[in-house]
Amino acid sequence: MMDANQSSRIRKRLTRWALNVALFIAMAIICLPGLWIVLNSLRPTVEIMAKPPVWIPRELNFDAYVAMFSGVGAGGIPVLDYFRNSIIIATTSTVIALAVGMAGGYAFARYRFRGKSGWFIGLMLTRTVPGIALSLPLFFLYARLGIIDTHFGLILAYVAMNVPFTIWLIDGFFRQVPKDLSEAAQIDGCTRWQAFWRVEFPLARPGIASAGIFAFLTAWNEFALASQLTRSTNSKTLPVGLLDYTAEFTIDWRGMCALAVVMIVPALLLTYAVQKHLVSGLTSGAIKG
């Protein structure tokens, strides 16, 4: 009896150990690539290229960042231009996508109409068109309209890209707001519009904010369309700018890592802010259909 107890206790402890080790390995695999990038942005190129490899860095400095921001002549790339383009394009397209998405999401969450699920799937399907496939006709159209290599062109494209997903998310968040609330407000004399602004919108606001951040990140990270629809510092975004560090046969690994860090930090902060709402919006939209 004593024996059985003890062996079961030992087995329990062993499983706990094994699970912790597995968890640790999984986390290490998730984190290592990012840490590797950060580390290499701080090391001199000689050390990155060293054979046999240098595991414990002997010298860490911010030279790569300094070089990157010191302009085209001094071995840098026009990173400030790219940064500005990325910010302008991602922010504007997010604001527009949110406005359009809120209207659409509200329609799906609060109205019954014929062919509703058909409309919904139809909107979603526009999102499945691969960026590279969409870039062919857009490239041609934009060239005709003369909006290639402009902020306007990319903003339009990103709004279209983000709208289906924002609608899905915002639909989910409006569903979580009980219908009775807005009905009560309307009985108390609000118009539907007032009920929306005073009651439903504030309640769904955290969710809408996360939809916005999600849209922002999509635009911030997009490459397939941006690589074809931009040409110069007029509109090139950071993901396209990353290619500036590659030449025909060589890659400036250190500079690239530094730019990667510049790209990832805003994304990291924003994602951290939304993590909670993102999942709840998507699941409530999809499950309680």
Place this chain on the structure above:
Amino acid sequence: MKPWRLPPHLLLLLPAVLILAAIVVIPLGLSLWSSFTPFRLTRPDTMYDFIGLRNYARLLGDAQFWSAFGRTVLLLTVALNLEMVLGLGLALLIERASRGQRILRTIMMFPMMFSPVLVGFQFKFMFNDNVGLVNNALQSLGLTDRAIPWLIDQNLAFISIMVAEIWSSTAVFAIFILAGLMAMPRDPLEAARVDGCTPWQTFRYVTWPFLMPFAFIAMTIRSLDVARAYDIIKIMTDGGPARRTEVLWTLISRTAYSDARMGMANAMAYIAILLSIAFTLIFFRQLSKARSQIAAEW
């Protein structure tokens, strides 16, 4: 009589429909038309030269195209399934962790923030045969004395791409399955234990059926955006070596922008679009099936 007005739901949907029509639907109509022409960017007048299905007919007999097509389907099937299994494992591990769940969840979402281009560069760097982390580690540990040509050997290159793809997207599955785990009622689990189920039986017949819709949401979301893999492949190998990692999307971009054969590229693009739509529709259907199952049980 009241003048006719647009019903409110249509009015609300109008902006979305307009913008999607202008940026997606009409351009796709244009690309459908040009897939029936020998359109070349260098000779705009070829746009009006209707040749019927000749582009598609040529694609049907094009071995290069079909191997890219097969590889795309293979990549998607293997990657999506592995991501689901790994995401499930990760979610279960995190759910069982006694401490620090919040921080673990945050770390888990880490790869989702990486732009796919960045993922491509990062893994190109790590799998570099000369200065990459993987080879450095293997050599320092004495596991191999030569440099393994990760991105140069055709099979290894495909595997490397798969690793990058899985690294970047497993989180999507993990988050949703974790959300499902946390929303799960405890009573059925207790009941299963009292009735003497083994942990496996409990998982198979109690936990998994509950989690399934969550896994399908993740699948649907992923399938909306599978072509993101283009960015990764474009950066890591650009279809090489010797076109052994060529997928539909890299083939399209090469045909369109390097060879300037827009008509042909549009024909390929149409096939790629139909493929994505097929993937998404399958998962939407699964999702609604899982949803009605949940509605019946709850």
